[in-house]
Amino acid sequence: MKRLLMPLLCLFLLVPITADAQRVYLDITSPDARKILFAVPWFQNSGLATSQQAYGRNLAVTLAKALEFHGIIDIASSAAQQGSTADDWKRLGVDYATVGRYTIAGDQISLEIRLFDAATGDMLLGKSYNGPSTQTDVMLFKFTDAVINELTGKSGIAGTQIAFVSQPPNKREKEVFITDILGRSLRQVTRHQSLIVSPRFSPDGVFLAYTSYHSGNQNLYITDLRQDKTTRALSRRPGMNLAPAWAPDGNSMIVTLSHNGNPDLYLINRSGEILKQITRNAGINVSPVFSPDGRHIVFVSDRSKKPQLYLMELATGNTQRITYEGSENAEPSWSPTEDLVTYSSLRGGIYQICTVNPFKDRSETQITTDQTHHESPSWSPDGNQIIFAKRDGAGHKIYGIMKNGSYQRLLFSLPGSQSYPRWQIKTY
Numbered sequence: 001m002k003r004l005l006m007p008l009l010c011l012f013l014l015v016p017i018t019a020d021a022q023r024v025y026l027d028i029t030s031p032d033a034r035k036i037l038f039a040v041p042w043f044q045n046s047g048l049a050t051s052q053q054a055y056g057r058n059l060a061v062t063l064a065k066a067l068e069f070h071g072i073i074d075i076a077s078s079a080a081q082q083g084s085t086a087d088d089w090k091r092l093g094v095d096y097a098t099v100g101r102y103t104i105a106g107d108q109i110s111l112e113i114r115l116f117d118a119a120t121g122d123m124l125l126g127k128s129y130n131g132p133s134t135q136t137d138v139m140l141f142k143f144t145d146a147v148i149n150e151l152t153g154k155s156g157i158a159g160t161q162i163a164f165v166s167q168p169p170n171k172r173e174k175e176v177f178i179t180d181i182l183g184r185s186l187r188q189v190t191r192h193q194s195l196i197v198s199p200r201f202s203p204d205g206v207f208l209a210y211t212s213y214h215s216g217n218q219n220l221y222i223t224d225l226r227q228d229k230t231t232r233a234l235s236r237r238p239g240m241n242l243a244p245a246w247a248p249d250g251n252s253m254i255v256t257l258s259h260n261g262n263p264d265l266y267l268i269n270r271s272g273e274i275l276k277q278i279t280r281n282a283g284i285n286v287s288p289v290f291s292p293d294g295r296h297i298v299f300v301s302d303r304s305k306k307p308q309l310y311l312m313e314l315a316t317g318n319t320q321r322i323t324y325e326g327s328e329n330a331e332p333s334w335s336p337t338e339d340l341v342t343y344s345s346l347r348g349g350i351y352q353i354c355t356v357n358p359f360k361d362r363s364e365t366q367i368t369t370d371q372t373h374h375e376s377p378s379w380s381p382d383g384n385q386i387i388f389a390k391r392d393g394a395g396h397k398i399y400g401i402m403k404n405g406s407y408q409r410l411l412f413s414l415p416g417s418q419s420y421p422r423w424q425i426k427t428y
Contacts, residue, residue: 025153035074036095036151039118040064041084043100043111059102059111062137062182066144066158069181071385071407089118096124098147109133113143115150125150137184157181157382161426163189163199163208164389164398168416176210178225183412189223190231198243201424203250209234211242218242220255220272226428234272239263245288245297254278254288254297265299278312289334289341291358298322298332298341298358309343311358322356325364329354331376337383340403342367344375344388353377353388355403367405374399381425387411389419 040063043056064075076092089097100113108131115125125146129139141158148156158181167174176189176199190196194214201208209222220241223231235241239258246253252275257266265278265285279285283303290297295314300307307330309323323329326345333342345354347366351373357363368374373391380386386403389396395417401408 025151033072035072037074037076037093038064038067039076039089039092039094039097040067041088041097041099043102043113044084045102045104047103055104056100056102059100059136059140063098063100063113063140063144065182066141067147069158070144070148070156071402072152086116086118086121089116089121092118094118096151104133107133109136109139111136111139111143115147137180137182141180154382157380157385159426160381160423161201161205162387162398162411162421162423163201164418164421165196165199166414166416166418167395171416174419176208178208179412181411183414186414189225198420199422200244200246200253201422202246203248203424205424205426206428207250209244209246209253220244222270234270235268243287244268245290247290248292248294254290256286256288265297278314278317287331289332291334291339292336296358298334300330300332309341309356309358322358323364324362326352326354333378333386334358335379335383335403336381340383342377342379342386342403344377351375353386353401367401367403368408369405370408376420378422380423387421387423389421 040060042053043059045056067073068075076094084099095118097116097118098113100111103110111129113127114123116123127143127146144158145156160181161178162181163176163178165174166177173193174196175191176196178187178189179185189208192212192214194212197211199208199210206225207222208225209220211218211220218240219233220235221231222234235255237257237259240256240263242256244253244255252267252269254265254267256263262281263284263286264280265288266274267276267278268274283301285299285301288297288299297312297314298309301310304321307328308321309329309332310319311322312319326347328346329343331344339357339359340355341358342353342355344351350371352366353368353374354364354366375389377386377388384403385400387398387400390399396419397413398411398418398421399408400411
């Protein structure tokens with residue numbers, strides 16, 4: 001079924017800045033940076049009595065969660081219905097405050113939200129949104145991303161999407177789902193009633209490739225996320241057809257195929273045609289990821305007897321091992337913003353999340369330490385966070401963590417077990 005997205009009216013208001021003013025953004029990458037304290041009071045509807053403002057409270061709660069999700073913001077818990085004036089902000093000791101109003105007419109909602117500098121009382125940002133009430137979260141996420149951009153100079157990630165494989169309680173089949181950052185708009189993508197693994201977004205977030213076992217073979221499929229009816233086979237060669245790494249331009253991908261015997265890496269186009277063989281019989285080669293500029297890949301190979309990460313320059317084929325700590329290293333994900341690869345590393349019998357600069361010798365850094373398995377890491381689109389599947393009882397749940405190892409938390413709690421998370425922008 002074709003998804004219809006109603007256009008949203010968006011008005012952007014900024015405090016005037018003189019031509020010679022130097023814009024200063026907050027540095028959120030510093031390990032010593034303290035979190036920014038926000039007041040997010042309940043949204044107000046002037047036509048309702050105070051006792052009827054529960055809807056406005058829910059709007060504020062969602063906005064607060066979206067802001068806090070970025071890992072750089074704390075919310076003043078005592079704001080409640082207060083916190084709408086400069087005097088309130090001084091009393092609460094916050095750095096910034098939002099003030100929101102809403103009106104509802106039938107199935108339509110209008111939001112007006114403003115961001116204020118608590119110290120000066122100046123309005124930094126103002127936006128208005130109008131649309132169907134089913135799009136309320138989308139409007140709040142858009143404002144969140146505008147706030148993050150106003151403070152840091154980089155867009156936020158509230159409007160991004162997360163894909164994962166979910167297994168219902170007491171069932172064997174696994175299907176791919178997509179959700180927003182808060183786990184509120186859950187959408188089922190596959191319905192193969194079989195084992196699905198390794199979903200991978202295209203760079204623009206419009207297409208999703210994955211491997212399904214429903215035909216009895218590990219076949220590779222691709223689906224257009226702008227619709228819900230069809231998916232098509234990308235590769236059904238005998239043996240492995242696994243986990244594509246999309247090239248940055250989205251026109252090709254590298255996959256693992258074993259139709260010639262050994263599991264090797266191949267470059268294919270979007271029709272599934274083989275363009276080039278990348279590796280040849282040097283162990284089992286899986287889980288490729290491209291560098292942001294498309295010139296290198298990191299992949300996993302057991303050519304040194306145990307799974308380790310290797311770096312290859314695609315133009316020359318020059319390959320070198322880049323991980324040495326940990327008895328096994330697998331599931332790499334390359335940051336979209338820098339030369340940093342995250343991966344799962346078996347250390348002391350526990351899979352931990354680590355990072356490595358692929359161009360710097362012996363640069364492995366462990367960022368999780370709790371004694372349970374952490375698997376399938378994936379970068380946030382802004383390069384500040386990593387999500388992963390964490391062993392939780394008999395199954396897994398999706399967790400997030402800042403790249404410096406702080407702010408580890410459960411992202412959302414759903415029935416059953418969730419694994420293979422992937423994070424990408426959403427442009428459709």
